[in-house]
Amino acid sequence: MKFKLNIVGLLAMGVLATPVVFTSCSEDAMDNVNENVDKPKDVQAKFILTDVITRTAFSNVGGDFNTYLSTYVEHEIGTHNQLWNAEQRGNSVAAASTFNNTWGNVYTSLRDARLVIEKCSEGGAQTGNYATLGMGQVMAAYNLALLTDLFGDAPYSEGFKPLEIRNPKLDKQEELYKQVNAYLDAAILNLPKGDSHGSGSVGGQDLLFSGNAASWLKFAHGLKARYAMRLLKVTTDKTAALNAVIDHVDKSFANASEEAKFAQYSTSNLNPLFDFQWSRDGLAASKSIADKLIERKDPRLNRNFISPPKAINRVTNWIQVADLATNKAAYDSLAVNGKNEQVQNKYLTSTFVYSQTAPTQLLSYHELLFLKAEAMQRLGQATVAIEPILKNAVTAAIKNSENSVNAAFAAPTVNANGKIVETSADLTDANISDYFATNVKPLFAANPLKEIANQKYLAFFGASGESTEMYNDIRRWKANGENFIELKNPGKFPLRLPYGNDDTTTNPYVQAAYGNGQYVYTENVWWAGGTR
Template sequence: MKQTSFLRYSLAAVFAFAAASCDKDKFLDVNNNPNLPLTVPPTVLLTGAEASTGFVVGNELGRVTELFIQHTAGINNQPRTYDTYQIRGNYDNQWNNELYGGTLINLQQIINATQETSPAYAGAAKILKAYNFALTTDLWGDIPYSQALQGNLDAPNFAPRFDTQQDIYQGNTSLGVQSLFDLVKEGLADLDKTSVLKPGADDLVYQGNLTRWKKFGNTLLLKLANTISKKNPTLATSIINEVLAKGTAALIVDNADDFQVPYGTAVGNQNPFYAYNYVNRPDDQMMSQRFLDSLRVKDDPRLPSFFTTTPANSAATNTSRGIFTGYDNGSTATVPVRANRSRFSTYVIGTSGEAPVRLVTNFQRAFILAESALILKTAGDPQALFQEGIRASMAKAGISATDIAAYFTANPRIVILAGSDQHKLNQIITQKWIAWTGNGYEAYNDFRRTGYPRLALTTNPSSESPTSIPVRLYYPNVEISSNVSNIPTPQPLTNVPVWWDVP
């Protein structure tokens, strides 16, 4: 799947800048192509980097992780093969174009161009850079990091060293590797500096509100700490306590402050899940029957916001929330006709593609702190934070306060933590898994590091991963062939956990 939305965002912006710049350039400078500017201003680059970050999470990598954690099931083409764990040889475009050759290099260009005079841009770019590098290492493990994005057009570095995931998260001074935590902190510090230029309308997410960028950065620190909390609980606890000491005003504590990339209804600007499932490949995936069964048992009011209802049919499931039709992951059964498939609904895709892709959210913050208070014994009441996460997710999905209250009253076994700490953790992560519908990457991280929710193997797993749900992606062919001297040897199989994923 080509990165249509990213190209439209970034190229349209570049061409608009080029057109606006023509009058300022020398009329007869035949050595400069006005349609291919040598430099692009941060106002253009930030717009493209935000749009492409949303596209990364909602495009191919979003689809495969949604399948792995069984929000959806693949019924045709690539999603069907992904659903049986046939993933070798894929994701060249995501690695080479969407990440390293797209979002990440644009963010680095912002940093290079604005660090001295306009650190507000550099700070925002560093925070978003940390998010994108976290996503990359979380999915692949060891990756080019400290030596990536270096060089220039005349002398690019095509063979950067692969840094270990441990060093990427924790830093390694002797190797010159800055930790993701320090990268975010550096970005936060930049936001407080005097800046000639500051983001404004070019900032798709926060429209230049630096206070909200700080909330995003601090909440991102919680996410990163949560990711490594099982591998290095001491560092995770230290980071979380450091963030909590800043007070709730420094965090995303309201759905309105969520870091989410907006989309529109015009072709090319639509939510990538909508573009794929309703425009380009409407017959490739639908709701997982396993997800449907889980929400049916919980009588979850978010179900019709997450997936569409269907007419009654032989494969349908009747629930108190309507009739839905799912498909078992990896099944070879006859696929229901399109009208009888539950597919992503308004919460994920809007009515015509205008729903945002959600990256760092209020409900996520509440669930992280609930888990941290339970397991790491950081400040806060796990029960109150757990319920706060559920309420925030339900409100975000359009459930009224009255209906949320009624659900809590009717379902104490679901909304009240009980049993051992591991049972309580299962409750927290299961609710977080439900809330992350439309962001398979985050749910996949939680599933790998905790083992929750308990997900059964796909029905017909391929020989590539016959006994377990994959816990990482294969390195793309483009990197294997172009960076031979640095690619890890032997290359890890998909059943080899990444560093922070403690068995």
């Protein structure tokens, strides 16, 4: 499925429609006979922004990156075809073809975000639309960080001049992150200035916040917090950086209703995790994460797993497994990380692979709270001050998980083909509070940083596209010698992703950096202690 609000689609909806003027034929008119009138020569920044947001959420955050990385961090298990190969640490982990499509999608998103910036900057066609400019800068920062977090050094400064530079050089990750922060700093200045150009503000073309510049400002501050923590190992003044994390979190989302989530999925526009599983059936339930939930007596255990499909009276049924901790047969139906068979419809799956309409999180409220709790702990602040932050983070995370679980039970495509049988009750505030007091609090008291990390790990398991951020966190913690998350796959853990073959086959600089691809197992990215 291709879910993309492109310019042709906007034209079809009449958004960019212009009056048709009939004139007599002339030589000029005849020259234009073969011109494609449905291909506009110029498009307003707000329409481009719609496409940037959509592609970023669906293809970049929720797409192949998240699907593969969910298996690397053991939120899911790859059980068929390419995902099984990745699970077994086969050749797809280092192959330039594996992430080629998403490599290209990120560059397309960057190109379009830069177009928004160009149009709304001084001297551009829509000078004066400062808020729209700021939105473009936030999206450019987001996609550039996504690119370099996963691939390391990458073409950027020379990457958007195809007629002048056929083979752009790779920029160092350190320089790319300077650009990320420069974009966000500029956005924080521009967003409050509003839009004054005659083309008007973004409005409903903004699929995240409906043109609310104040919400984008909070988004920018939240990303500053995320990236300040990301760069902690390579930051000289760590105390200042950790205080900056807290400061930016406090300026960001105040509750889950404000978070940056793409909530545009429906019967035809599918959540990307659902889209992959429904069409490919390549994922199974991870024993590794189930064991972590069982260890903590986590109430999500009874909500997050589903039996293989089974026909009952000619109706396909999927049954929620609510007794995984005590039912040996059900427990044995979990796939063993790195040791599973290549088979479909044998193992349990997560409930989330059926969450057809669950939003994709670009930046969640619970992520911000986990960042703040970690920063406070690293600064040596009192656990009594950190505990309520952690409790709010766990609460928000479980509620986000519940939203996705309930989206699975209501999935229109699934219900048109059978039925998911719910066997456990929704988790309530009382359930969450009891869980925190009885199970989380003692573990937090014993090892605060480890429990913050593990609760964040459990929080990012779901349909929201947050496995990629967990992959970044695990690499960040490992770089500090902090093995907070116990991974069970006996294969080597990939330290980065391979470049896309559109460039490994055409650009000598990328080709040289890629080599045979095995560097993905041996070379950390710069912010995790590597050199590129």
